[in-house]
Amino acid sequence: MMFKLAWRNIWRNKRRTIITIVSIAFAVILSSLMRSMQLGSYERMIDNSVRFYTGYIQIHKLGYWDEQVLDNAFYPPKGLQEQIESLDGVEAAVPRLESFALASFKTRSRGAMVIGIDPEKESHLTGVEHKITEGSKVGLNDPRVLMGSGLADYLNMKVGDTLVLISQGYHGVNAAGKYEVAGLVEFGLPQLTNQVVFMPLPAAQYFYGAEGLLTAMAVVTDQPKDVDDVREEILGDLDTTAYEVMGWKTMMPELIQGIEIDNISGIIMLLLLYLVIGFGMFGTFLMMTKERLYEFGVMLSVGMHRSRLQLLIFSEIVLLAILAVLAGFALSLPVINYFSRNPISLPEEYKTAFEKFDIEPIYAFSNEPIVFTSQAWVVFFMALVLSAYPLYKIWKIDPVTAMREGR
Amino acid sequence: MKSTLWLALSLISSFLYAQDASEIIKKVDQKMRGNSSSSNMTMKIVRPDWSREISMKGWSLGTDFSLILITAPARDQGTAFLKRDKELWNWQPTIDRVVKLPPSMMTQSWMGSDFTNDDLVKESSIVNDYNHFIRGDTTITARDAWKIELIPKEGAPVVWGRILIYVSKADYIELLIKYYDEDEFLINTMILSDIREMGGRVIPARMDMIPAENPEYRTVIHYNDIQFDIGISEDFFSIQKMKRIR
Numbered sequence: 001m002m003f004k005l006a007w008r009n010i011w012r013n014k015r016r017t018i019i020t021i022v023s024i025a026f027a028v029i030l031s032s033l034m035r036s037m038q039l040g041s042y043e044r045m046i047d048n049s050v051r052f053y054t055g056y057i058q059i060h061k062l063g064y065w066d067e068q069v070l071d072n073a074f075y076p077p078k079g080l081q082e083q084i085e086s087l088d089g090v091e092a093a094v095p096r097l098e099s100f101a102l103a104s105f106k107t108r109s110r111g112a113m114v115i116g117i118d119p120e121k122e123s124h125l126t127g128v129e130h131k132i133t134e135g136s137k138v139g140l141n142d143p144r145v146l147m148g149s150g151l152a153d154y155l156n157m158k159v160g161d162t163l164v165l166i167s168q169g170y171h172g173v174n175a176a177g178k179y180e181v182a183g184l185v186e187f188g189l190p191q192l193t194n195q196v197v198f199m200p201l202p203a204a205q206y207f208y209g210a211e212g213l214l215t216a217m218a219v220v221t222d223q224p225k226d227v228d229d230v231r232e233e234i235l236g237d238l239d240t241t242a243y244e245v246m247g248w249k250t251m252m253p254e255l256i257q258g259i260e261i262d263n264i265s266g267i268i269m270l271l272l273l274y275l276v277i278g279f280g281m282f283g284t285f286l287m288m289t290k291e292r293l294y295e296f297g298v299m300l301s302v303g304m305h306r307s308r309l310q311l312l313i314f315s316e317i318v319l320l321a322i323l324a325v326l327a328g329f330a331l332s333l334p335v336i337n338y339f340s341r342n343p344i345s346l347p348e349e350y351k352t353a354f355e356k357f358d359i360e361p362i363y364a365f366s367n368e369p370i371v372f373t374s375q376a377w378v379v380f381f382m383a384l385v386l387s388a389y390p391l392y393k394i395w396k397i398d399p400v401t402a403m404r405e406g407r
Numbered sequence: 408m409k410s411t412l413w414l415a416l417s418l419i420s421s422f423l424y425a426q427d428a429s430e431i432i433k434k435v436d437q438k439m440r441g442n443s444s445s446s447n448m449t450m451k452i453v454r455p456d457w458s459r460e461i462s463m464k465g466w467s468l469g470t471d472f473s474l475i476l477i478t479a480p481a482r483d484q485g486t487a488f489l490k491r492d493k494e495l496w497n498w499q500p501t502i503d504r505v506v507k508l509p510p511s512m513m514t515q516s517w518m519g520s521d522f523t524n525d526d527l528v529k530e531s532s533i534v535n536d537y538n539h540f541i542r543g544d545t546t547i548t549a550r551d552a553w554k555i556e557l558i559p560k561e562g563a564p565v566v567w568g569r570i571l572i573y574v575s576k577a578d579y580i581e582l583l584i585k586y587y588d589e590d591e592f593l594i595n596t597m598i599l600s601d602i603r604e605m606g607g608r609v610i611p612a613r614m615d616m617i618p619a620e621n622p623e624y625r626t627v628i629h630y631n632d633i634q635f636d637i638g639i640s641e642d643f644f645s646i647q648k649m650k651r652i653r
Contacts, residue, residue, distance in 0.1 A: 171457055173482070177501050206482070
């Protein structure tokens, strides 16, 4: 009965209801867009770094992470790759051999990070072959390399030129070699584009005198959230006195910290937004209470209990809030979905500024469910708290004055 | 008067001693180096959990010229180091490049061993760049030996603050060398052993270099054969020769 009454009451004054719904729905849309953009940037940052630097999980020789030198490379146990790839939630296991070398062309030289990769496996992680801006990809047994376009620019190199690499290899061996540049690659993180050289794994192992060795086996999981479970599984299968298995959170604490700090400022902005939204919603409730003062007076005069009237108004507000939140969802979902597929790329003039901070000049959006649900809950809860005003008003009004004032 | 006499006497005696020590060092240096030489060596780098061997050929003329060619392992074959005076050149056949090692690289490890590039260049100046003093007699591996202290001359371009060389009295062979830095800390110890006749001279065929910082590390150089006075000239020690030599 109460519900029916509330439902009818809502639609008695359509215009008022629609204004209220729109104001709440707008609140949901605004806050979820904002949150989506924040979380989306974090996801993108994490994804960029994780996908480039580390992968979500890495297996190394015990102690490699503390001292990242070639001498801490390991011989992967036979079948390690297949064994890991057969685990649930694992997309691929990607072998890596990385160290630094002096890259030189004609009279210019610069330090470079030389990463030995299995080009086929690597497509699961960095997707190198999709980042090629010029030239062609390399095969596993190719003696050619892919280099970051920033590094190539610095050295004045083009596709087809011969890059000279000099370094110290495994156990201090002399490492020097000439490699034809097959293609140029460009990554979201400028730091990488400026120093990376990808070399097929066998060539890199020969270059560093590290035949059969890897510095890391990176694991790509189907879902970022599977990381902890997969890590546990791998730990169960490996000899932990010889190997370490690390999640990206352990490997990149500065990324997490950076995100946490940014997140706090984001949350403060969000609170301010809620405040503004809250006042907007309060305004509509205030208007509603004022408008219906006469009605309330009549109801009380004809003998309706104050608490029953309060319950009625409360049900109305709950119904309104539910409708509004759903409407907010319905409107923000396609927008966020669109932007999460097509992130906003910043215009050229901002790009350089962003690149100085090693940030990809893109506004990405997240369409994780949490974006919507958290906003919905907050706005819904706000509506409930704000309903205290009409309820209080009902508790206090004197039917006679209410009828007189309300007219 | 008496004290003056004492002073004079002690000065003379230390002077004589010093002369004597320098003579010994000169003989030692001559013995090991000869006027010219060619040799076949194996260098073994030993670490607690691995070791690595490098084979090489070496030529030298006096103290100013030497050439080292790596013959094994295969990946380094043909790599050569040329020392001319105080300069060190490196030929890398894999990249077709001759690199003059810059001063900044002098303190870096040579081929991953416990020797530095500097050791290759400066090792020869023990005769000219130091003052020599005999600091007593000892016995090392059943051989009577002088303990000789080398203090760098003022302005000499050396890296050590002090070197102690133990020289066998019987045949002027270095048995033990200790290198100290300017703050009197022991940096490297070199043990010379396996003394036998090679190329007509009695010399130590094995040298162990042990860094004081990591006593379980060592680099062992072993002479497989050596010839002295082979009649090569300065022309042999050229960059062109370094590239061609096999």
